[in-house]
Amino acid sequence: MSNSSSLVLECHQLAKEYLEGPQSVQVLSDVNLSLNAGERISIIGSSGSGKSTLLNLLAGLDSPSAGEVRIQQQVLQDLSDSAKARLRNRSMGFVYQFHHLLPEFSALENVAMPLLLRQACSVNDAKESARGLLERVGLAQRLSHKPAELSGGERQRVAIARALVTQPAVVLLDEPTGNLDQRTAQQIHELMQELSTQSDTAFVMVTHDTELAKSMDKVYLLSEGKLESQ
Numbered sequence: 001m002s003n004s005s006s007l008v009l010e011c012h013q014l015a016k017e018y019l020e021g022p023q024s025v026q027v028l029s030d031v032n033l034s035l036n037a038g039e040r041i042s043i044i045g046s047s048g049s050g051k052s053t054l055l056n057l058l059a060g061l062d063s064p065s066a067g068e069v070r071i072q073q074q075v076l077q078d079l080s081d082s083a084k085a086r087l088r089n090r091s092m093g094f095v096y097q098f099h100h101l102l103p104e105f106s107a108l109e110n111v112a113m114p115l116l117l118r119q120a121c122s123v124n125d126a127k128e129s130a131r132g133l134l135e136r137v138g139l140a141q142r143l144s145h146k147p148a149e150l151s152g153g154e155r156q157r158v159a160i161a162r163a164l165v166t167q168p169a170v171v172l173l174d175e176p177t178g179n180l181d182q183r184t185a186q187q188i189h190e191l192m193q194e195l196s197t198q199s200d201t202a203f204v205m206v207t208h209d210t211e212l213a214k215s216m217d218k219v220y221l222l223s224e225g226k227l228e229s230q
Helices: 051-058 081-091 107-116 123-136 152-164 182-198 210-214
Strands: 007-020 023-036 040-044 066-071 092-095 170-174 202-206 218-223 226-229
Touching: 007 051, 007 202, 023 051, 023 202, 023 226, 040 051, 040 210, 051 170, 051 202, 081 092, 092 152, 107 123, 107 152, 123 152, 152 170, 152 182
Parallel strands: 040 202, 040 218, 092 170, 170 202
Antiparallel strands: 007 023, 007 066, 218 226
16 A cells, blocks of 8 residues: 555545435434555445445536545645636546536647646647547547537547546546447556556546456445445
8 A cells, every 4th residue: 555645535434414494314324435546446335325426526517515535635624616617627527427518619728728727738738638538449530520429428438538638636527438338348447556656646436347347456335324445
């Protein structure tokens, strides 16, 4: 196991509850997790167990009811919205369950967008990086296609390439292979494995695919608001 200086993501005593009328619903309770550079973990659990909620908290897209999340030693709750956005752009990638691609832009432009937002990266360099990743996920012939012209599986691959293009410290993936055939899902898995080894990118993946989950370094089960190592 890596030493503490290699920690890229931590959460301590994380809790989340929602109000439904007069009732409060506890979705997460006392969740603790630490992730080192290059480590790959999967989180499994039944539908409605709070897996997507946990990912949103880890990404700073939602705020916990209690506890804290740290990304590269920075406490997310201490940051302004703009500082959180900068941290996400610099250090995190996120693959949503439903893509969230920009409909008016091509696959190439969608993937290049996180690099272009940094402003320090030229348009040509951003597009070259995007082109390389799209080729690696099997979309070399679809670079100029807009999301509406792509299949669900192709859109998911664009979203995965977009999350990886900045070479982030950690990538959070919400059911990343749900719309992919077995061969493409295997390609995505191999790409994750390669990046975790070569560039120390860490991965947190929520999945219903038990075989894919077992291929990660660690498997956690989220049940009744608690996260437990399997």
